[in-house]
Amino acid sequence: MRAVLREAGPAAILGVAGLVLWQALVGLFHVPPYILPGPVAIAVTLYRDAGMLFASLMVTLGVALEALAVAVVGGAGLAILFAQSRWIERGLFPYAVILQVTPVIAIAPLILIYVGSTRAALLICAWIVAFFPVLSNTALGLRSVDPAMLDLMALYRARPGQVLWYLRLPAAMPYFLAGVRIAGGLALIGAVVAEFAAGTAAGGSGLAYRILESSYRLDIPRMYAALFLLSVTGVAIFALLSLVSWLALHRWHESAARRDR
Amino acid sequence: MSEAAGAPLVRLESVGKRFDNGTVALAGLELLLRRGEFVSILGPSGCGKTTALRLIAGLAEPTLGRVVWEGEAGAGETGRDGAPAVPLGFVFQEPTLLPWRTALGNAALPLVLAGMARPEARAQAAAALAAVGLAGAGGLYPRQLSGGMRMRVSIARALVTRPSLLLMDEPFAALDEITRERLNADLLRLWRERELTVGFVTHSVYESVFLSMRVLVMARHPGRIVEEVKVEAPYPRDESFRTSSVYAEACRQVSAALRRAMEEER
Numbered sequence: 356m357r358a359v360l361r362e363a364g365p366a367a368i369l370g371v372a373g374l375v376l377w378q379a380l381v382g383l384f385h386v387p388p389y390i391l392p393g394p395v396a397i398a399v400t401l402y403r404d405a406g407m408l409f410a411s412l413m414v415t416l417g418v419a420l421e422a423l424a425v426a427v428v429g430g431a432g433l434a435i436l437f438a439q440s441r442w443i444e445r446g447l448f449p450y451a452v453i454l455q456v457t458p459v460i461a462i463a464p465l466i467l468i469y470v471g472s473t474r475a476a477l478l479i480c481a482w483i484v485a486f487f488p489v490l491s492n493t494a495l496g497l498r499s500v501d502p503a504m505l506d507l508m509a510l511y512r513a514r515p516g517q518v519l520w521y522l523r524l525p526a527a528m529p530y531f532l533a534g535v536r537i538a539g540g541l542a543l544i545g546a547v548v549a550e551f552a553a554g555t556a557a558g559g560s561g562l563a564y565r566i567l568e569s570s571y572r573l574d575i576p577r578m579y580a581a582l583f584l585l586s587v588t589g590v591a592i593f594a595l596l597s598l599v600s601w602l603a604l605h606r607w608h609e610s611a612a613r614r615d616r
Numbered sequence: 617m618s619e620a621a622g623a624p625l626v627r628l629e630s631v632g633k634r635f636d637n638g639t640v641a642l643a644g645l646e647l648l649l650r651r652g653e654f655v656s657i658l659g660p661s662g663c664g665k666t667t668a669l670r671l672i673a674g675l676a677e678p679t680l681g682r683v684v685w686e687g688e689a690g691a692g693e694t695g696r697d698g699a700p701a702v703p704l705g706f707v708f709q710e711p712t713l714l715p716w717r718t719a720l721g722n723a724a725l726p727l728v729l730a731g732m733a734r735p736e737a738r739a740q741a742a743a744a745l746a747a748v749g750l751a752g753a754g755g756l757y758p759r760q761l762s763g764g765m766r767m768r769v770s771i772a773r774a775l776v777t778r779p780s781l782l783l784m785d786e787p788f789a790a791l792d793e794i795t796r797e798r799l800n801a802d803l804l805r806l807w808r809e810r811e812l813t814v815g816f817v818t819h820s821v822y823e824s825v826f827l828s829m830r831v832l833v834m835a836r837h838p839g840r841i842v843e844e845v846k847v848e849a850p851y852p853r854d855e856s857f858r859t860s861s862v863y864a865e866a867c868r869q870v871s872a873a874l875r876r877a878m879e880e881e882r
Contacts, residue, residue, distance in 0.1 A: 503712045506675050510706050511729045511777075521729070525716045607716045607757045 392576040400576040401583065408565065408577075412584050415546050415561035418474065419592070422481030423542040427535055429482070430489025434531075438497040438523060448494075455487040459545055463552035473553055477561075480549030485542035492534030496527025529608050532600040539592040547585065622651030624686045625702065625781065625813055626672055632680030632838075633667050641667045643838035645681070649781070654807055654814045656824035656831045657841075658870065660878060664839025665817045666709075669783050672815065673706050705774030707784040711766035713758040713773075719745060719765075720754035723772040730777070744772040747809075749802065764795035768802075775806065782807075783815045788823070797855075800826055804853060821874065825866045826858060833870065835877035842880060843873040 374394045380386070381393035388396050401408065433451075437444035463480050470476040500523055508518045550563030562581050569577040604610060628647040634640050641664040649655055649672075657665045670676040671683055685702065713722045724741035728734065745754055748768040758766055767787055774782060788796040800823060807814055818824050824831045825847055833843040847866045849857060857863050 501712070503708050503710060504714070506670075506708070507706075507712055507725075508729075509675060510673060510704075511726045513729045517729055521725070522714070525714065528716070607759065609759065 389573050389575050392579060396576050397579040397583065401580040404577060404580060408562070408581060408584055411560055411562045411565045411581070412588065415543070415550065415563065415585075416588060418477045418481055418546040418549075418561065419543040422478050422485050422545060423535075423539055423592075425478070425482050426486035426489055426538050426542060430486040430534065430538070431493050431531060433486075433490050434493035434497060434527075435519070435524075437494050438519070444494070451487060451490055454483055459484050460548050460552060463549050466549075467553055477546060477549040477553065480552070481542050481545030484545030484548075485538040488537040488541065489531065489534040492530045492537075493527055496530025497523045499530070500526050529604055529610060532596075532603060536593060536596045536600060539596045540589055543585070543589050543592060622653070625649045625651045625653075627684045627686065628668065628671065628678075628681065629684055630681040631668075631671060631678045631683070633664070633671065633676065634679045640838040642671075642678075643680075643840055645840055647832065647841060649813055649815055651780075651813055652811060653830070654804075654816065654828050656816045656818055656828040657834060658818055658821065658824045658831055658874065659834030659839070660836055660874075661819060662839075663834040663836040663877075665834055666785050667839065668834075669706075669785050669815060669817050672781075673704060673783050675706075702781050703777055703779040705777060705779035705782045707767075707770050707774045707782070707787045709786045709789065711758070711763075711770040713766055713769055715758050717757075718754060719750060719756050719758070719761065719769045719772075722758070722769055723754075723776050725773060726777045741772070741776055744776040745769070747775065747806065748772045762795075763791055764799065767791065767799065771799075771803070771806075775810070778810075779812070781813045781815070785817045786819065789819070796823070801854070803827065804851065808851060821867055821870045822858075825863060825870055826853065831866075831870050831873075833873040833877050835880050842877045845869045845873055 378393040378395055381391060386393075392400075433447070437448065459480050462483065463476075466479050467473065467476045470479060504522055504526075505518070508522055513521065546561070547563045550561045551567065554564075554567060562585055566578050566581045569575070569581065626649050628645050631642055631645040631647075632640070633642040645664075645668060647657075647668065657668060659665050667676065671678055674683075713719075714725070717725065720738060720741050723744050724734075724737040727737035727740060732740075742751075742754055745751060745768075748771050750765060750768050750772065753761065753765060753769075758769070761769065770787070774784075788799050791799065803814075804827060806812065814827075816824070816827060828847055831845045831847065832841045833845065834840065835842045845866060847862070849860070849862045849866070
């Protein structure tokens with residue numbers, strides 16, 4: 356409990372102080388809510404529009420999580436493929452980099468034109484952003500194997516499949532999980548960015564669409580409420596993936612080690 | 617076990633090894649291990665002693681000469697594609713344990729890789745851990761073990777396949793003096809109990825004399841064996857051997873041989 360307070364205390368104190376100051380300033384200078392709403396007004400909006408906002412959140416979250424799942428499976432699968440053949444890696448990796456460095460907001464309109472289903476287009480956009488950290492991290496992990504361990508495997512005549520299963524995959528685990536943690540946040544960003552690109556024309560109903568719609572109506576409190584939900588969701592995804600990583604690694608890896616007995 | 621040298625087991629015949637970067641690690645190396653022997657290979661760092669061990673283990677191929685296995689596998693017959701012809705254990709310089717497997721899981725690895733059923737492999741691994749004095753530590757992960765315990769797990773892993781030849785590459789170099797002496801004593805006990813042949817690479821004169829029947833002294837540039845010192849002391853050897861005159865004399869001889877080996881390369 357004391358450790359939790361020490362970790363989270365400063366941020367909590369600063370956060371609460373900031374909110375109080377914000378509310379006080381808005382009240383003191385009579386700032387109208389269509390310019391800057393106070394935290395209370397945002398909370399009220401969040402409560403009043405909860406049904407609609409949560410429905411939108413589920414749409415965006417659904418796209419982000421599906422994209423993350425495909426990114427994890429595809430990224431790790433591709434990395435394992437790379438580990439089998441240097442030739443395949445040399446052939447494909449540059450294109451993965453190109454896909455990664457081209458801003459998704461610039462590709463999204465094209466994808467939206469070519470792909471009939473808007474949801475599928477959103478998925479593809481979110482996946483493009485999310486899969487690269489999984490791919491590059493896992494590929495790095497599969498290669499970062501102690502040569503002495505490979506000698507050990509050679510000594511006991513391990514087949515290539517056994518080297519992968521008993522040595523390379525577990526060794527790559529910490530790298531892979533670090534990649535997944537990054538990909539979780541990126542999948543949400545990708546989903547939101549793609550929704551913005553799709554705009555109202557796509558008839559979307561995700562959170563980004565709500566923000567866009569609210570901005571047309573100058574419903575600033577609702578914009579803030581949607582923004583708040585997005586941030587909380589991002590933090591929740593990160594926390595959940597961190598927990599998964601801890602569960603998988605804490606028994607043996609230094610990054611997640613508990614105190615020694 | 618008889619202390620007289622047994623039948624030849626493996627022989628390196630005028631072996632040379634040149635690495636891809638052009639370094640000549642070994643040239644004209646002649647080496648014979650007999651069954652039941654404890655032989656140390658001693659030399660300055662970079663003299664190719666590790667390479668010699670790797671050639672015997674089949675982890676590297678000689679560029680010149682050959683590795684000949686003798687005895688049961690058929691006299692004069694070389695192991696196919698450089699693979700050793702007898703069951704063999706290898707202890708690396710580092711414990712080389714898989715951090716995500718427990719001590720038991722690490723010790724069982726060679727059996728699991730060979731396709732043995734898991735309960736059987738675990739039972740044999742537990743027996744191997746008990747043999748190196750780690751009966752209660754099977755459930756611990758490598759990061760929970762001390763340096764000496766990690767090396768013991770590594771030795772248990774090397775012994776779990778019941779090898780007749782045990783090759784060790786400076787296994788105790790990173791350990792403190794007391795731990796090292798304990799492991800030396802335990803190693804001698806295991807060697808006698810299991811009738812092993814041991815090829816032991818070290819850069820410690822005292823360790824080589826305490827453990828071995830013969831000490832092979834190597835020189836560098838290129839790596840080759842320049843002298844052989846016999847340690848004429850009976851086994852079992854205990855701590856009192858370290859204060860005996862035979863020990864002191866053998867240490868003096870080996871040190872002198874090592875000094876000559878170092879001078880020769882100038």
